[in-house]
Amino acid sequence: MLLQMTGITKRYGSLVANDAVDFSLEEGEVHALVGENGAGKSTLMRILYGEERPTSGSIAVQGKEMSFASPSDAIAAGIGMVHQHFMLFPSFTVAENIMIGREPKAGITFDRKAAAEQVRALSEKFGMPVNPWQKIADCPVGIQQRVEILKVLGQGAKIVILDEPTGALTPLEVEWLLKAIKDLSKQGISFILISHKLNEVMETADRITVLRDGKVTGTVKASETDADRLSRLMVGRELAKQERDRLEPGGxxxxxxxxxxxxxxxxxxxxxxxxxxxxxxxxxxxxxxxxxxxxxxxxxxxxxxxxxxxxxxxxxxxxxxxxxxxxxxxxxxxxxxxxxxxxxxxxxxxxxxxxxxxxxxxxxxxxxxxxxxxxxxxxxxxxxxxxxxxxxxxxxxxxxxxxxxxxxxxxxxxxxxxxxxxxxxxxxxxxxxxxxxxxxxxxxxxxxxxxxxxxxxxxxxxxxxxxxxxxxxxxxxxxxxxxxxxxxxxxxxxxxxxxxxx
CATH class of the missing domain: 3.40.50.300 (P-loop containing nucleotide triphosphate hydrolases)
Structure with a gap:
């Protein structure tokens, strides 16, 4: 098992955001994490990425127990996160954003040409084409997301957390991204996919874990479930069928x-x-x-x-x-x-x-x-x-x-x-x-x-x-x-x- 989170509990005073949560991830797997807003998904992933410390519970990567005090610790352990709201510098180029903190040097100065070459090689390796010289401010949202993914892959991430990755994408960009996730998983990259879009989850994930009120209500194989069952696990009831009655419009x-x-x-x-x-x-x-x-x-x-x-x-x-x-x-x-x-x-x-x-x-x-x-x-x-x-x-x-x-x-x-x-x-x-x-x-x-x-x-x-x-x-x-x-x-x-x- 590549990742094992066991008994993760997080309390904020009287509020229990995560309640004895177990979550695992295998190499090359896409594991979706779904649940209602406030169910504890983001808290669990912030704990995994070192942005929060658990009240109790343990995290093991490749069988070795880990304790992450910061995102730097998580990155060093091969865990990267692409947040819902991108953390890029709009005035910097694609290459500058991807290589930030790992800038190649020519003497004592930043070697932009070498950075662009490294980014070009990285994009070819992972099948995610970008223009290293393009400024982020001039990139559409779909390209900005590629930059974020390449940035974490360039840092050596073997586990990539994607938080609501398709929220701002066009239909064609969504189609491209979901295919890219599947292709990268075949290269051994593992993904944790946080999403509300059950059709995309069903299409992309191997396994799905559902949280409700901070607790796991089920972990299922995508091939053995459907959107209706996932909805019931998320909200604890059947969703009402909504009908748009025929009305004669007025003025x-x-x-x-x-x-x-x-x-x-x-x-x-x-x-x-x-x-x-x-x-x-x-x-x-x-x-x-x-x-x-x-x-x-x-x-x-x-x-x-x-x-x-x-x-x-x-x-x-x-x-x-x-x-x-x-x-x-x-x-x-x-x-x-x-x-x-x-x-x-x-x-x-x-x-x-x-x-x-x-x-x-x-x-x-x-x-x-x-x-x-x-x-x-x-x-x-x-x-x-x-x-x-x-x-x-x-x-x-x-x-x-x-x-x-x-x-x-x-x-x-x-x-x-x-x-x-x-x-x-x-x-x-x-x-x-x-x-x-x-x-x-x-x-x-x-x-x-x-x-x-x-x-x-x-x-x-x-x-x-x-x-x-x-x-x-x-x-x-x-x-x-x-x-x-x-x-x-x-x-x-x-x-x-x-x-x-x-």
């Missing part, structure tokens, strides 16, 4: 007319002649490969950036050029695409994050009503099953999925007629996804209008009444729910025509 709540957003001088427009509407009782999905104008569209509607031409209206009111606050007052709620950048203040409490945007409801004569805040946010925490030690816990200490549930609860509580839900379930588990999807479908049933922007085609297909696909800042096609398929959407995402598959 337009959001309307865009020939909206254009100029690019940099001499560059293509970021948005070009965008015209569509979202009606009462309707979810309109926006699909597209990242970087094709979805983010700019969201920011334009919400008042974060001013459009160059065109008109945007909400509930019949022209909101073009208005401030984000004025757009909100027109009847708009916003689940942002990046919860860390736009959705939360990580150093503030759960209660304080919950009241954001609700100050009018939670204040009297300019003074905050703290009792009302705690009572109301406490109800949201219970309703959306947000796992937190207390309302005074800093939001940065919550798992990503629990932070997301809090943001969704806060935004849906506005009760507005229009909601933008941007990447609403990115990086969340199946239980949290069920809660968030239920909230969106309920708002639709209450005759609300929802613009769903998601990189997950399964989510788009499941929730949307109509689907618009963006390509290079334009709407490349529109599909009704009953005619939409992943193949048709993928073609439109690449600039083709949905009729090519007909």
């Amino acid at each position: 337009a709540v959001l309307a865009l007319e020939r909206v254009t957003l100029a690019g940099a001088k001499g560059a293509k427009p970021l948005l070009s002649d965008i015209t569509f509407e979202v009606r009462e009782g309707e979810i309109v999905g926006i699909a597209g490969i990242s970087g094709n104008g979805q983010s700019e569209l969201i920011q334009a509607i919400s008042g974060l950036i001013a459009v160059s031409e065109g008109r945007i209206s909400i509930n019949g009111k022209d909101v073009t050029g208005l401030s984000p606050r004025e757009v909100r007052e027109a009847g708009f709620a916003h689940i942002p695409e990046d919860r860390y950048m736009w959705g939360a203040a990580k150093d503030e409490t759960v209660a304080d994050n919950g009241m954001m945007g609700h100050l009018g409801s939670f204040s009297r004569r300019g003074l905050l009503r703290r009792g009302t805040i705690r009572e109301t946010v406490g109800k949201w925490v219970t309703q959306y099953k947000v796992k937190t030690a207390s309302l005074d816990t800093k939001v940065g200490h919550l798992s990503g999925g629990n932070m997301q549930k809090l943001i969704v609860a806060r935004e849906m509580a506005h009760g507005t007629s229009f909601v933008i839900a941007a990447e609403p379930t990115r990086g969340v588990d199946v239980g949290a996804m069920e809660i968030i999807h239920d909230a969106l479908l309920k708002r639709r049933a209450d005759r609300g209008a929802i613009l769903l922007v998601s990189s997950e085609l399964t989510e788009i297909l499941k929730l949307s009444d109509r689907i618009l696909v963006m390509y290079e800042g334009k709407i490349s096609g529109e599909l009704k729910a009953e005619e939409a398929t992943e193949e048709k959407i993928s073609l439109l995402m690449a600039g083709g025509s949905a009729h090519e598959t007909a």
Whole structure:
């Protein structure tokens, strides 16, 4: 056995994050670690990578018991970790990032040419092509991830921990990465894959360990299980079947007319002649490969950036050029695409994050009503099953999925007629996804209008009444729910025509 973690327990005061967890890994194996947000997956891997010390339990690598006081100790033992949020220097080149701490020297100076040659050889050895001279800031997300993997492999890692590796990748990048993981495992590299995407886990892993509330609820071979059984092990119950009832949509709540957003001088427009509407009782999905104008569209509607031409209206009111606050007052709620950048203040409490945007409801004569805040946010925490030690816990200490549930609860509580839900379930588990999807479908049933922007085609297909696909800042096609398929959407995402598959 290459790795054996035995009886790992981690306590934070009265909170037990890991409770006598056993986990093993064989040479050349892909072992997935799944569970709900807050189940203890990240804590267990931080312990393995030397970022945390266990309260009790032992770790053995190749039969030798180890104690890791820091990531340096783990790296020395052949363990590397690629975090969900990459730890790269954007202004450095690919070679500089991969060779950092191991820089070849020409005399007393850094030999960049030698570094580039070493990186080129490393990329050929592991079948992960990169340009050593390219700056990280100019690399797409998929290439940045290759750089992170090559960095840990270059450090001699035989065990690679991948934390939510496909969260920000395009479908083609996901396909490439999963194949690369399988190919590298054949070379003897072992992977621990932390993921919420059960279809990817089933496709890639040899074995799967499920955590729930810090305990192992099962370790199974991927070939002997299915997604439904894994879901039951994760949440402890059957997931409800969610149905999108047929509704006759009403009048337009959001309307865009020939909206254009100029690019940099001499560059293509970021948005070009965008015209569509979202009606009462309707979810309109926006699909597209990242970087094709979805983010700019969201920011334009919400008042974060001013459009160059065109008109945007909400509930019949022209909101073009208005401030984000004025757009909100027109009847708009916003689940942002990046919860860390736009959705939360990580150093503030759960209660304080919950009241954001609700100050009018939670204040009297300019003074905050703290009792009302705690009572109301406490109800949201219970309703959306947000796992937190207390309302005074800093939001940065919550798992990503629990932070997301809090943001969704806060935004849906506005009760507005229009909601933008941007990447609403990115990086969340199946239980949290069920809660968030239920909230969106309920708002639709209450005759609300929802613009769903998601990189997950399964989510788009499941929730949307109509689907618009963006390509290079334009709407490349529109599909009704009953005619939409992943193949048709993928073609439109690449600039083709949905009729090519007909």
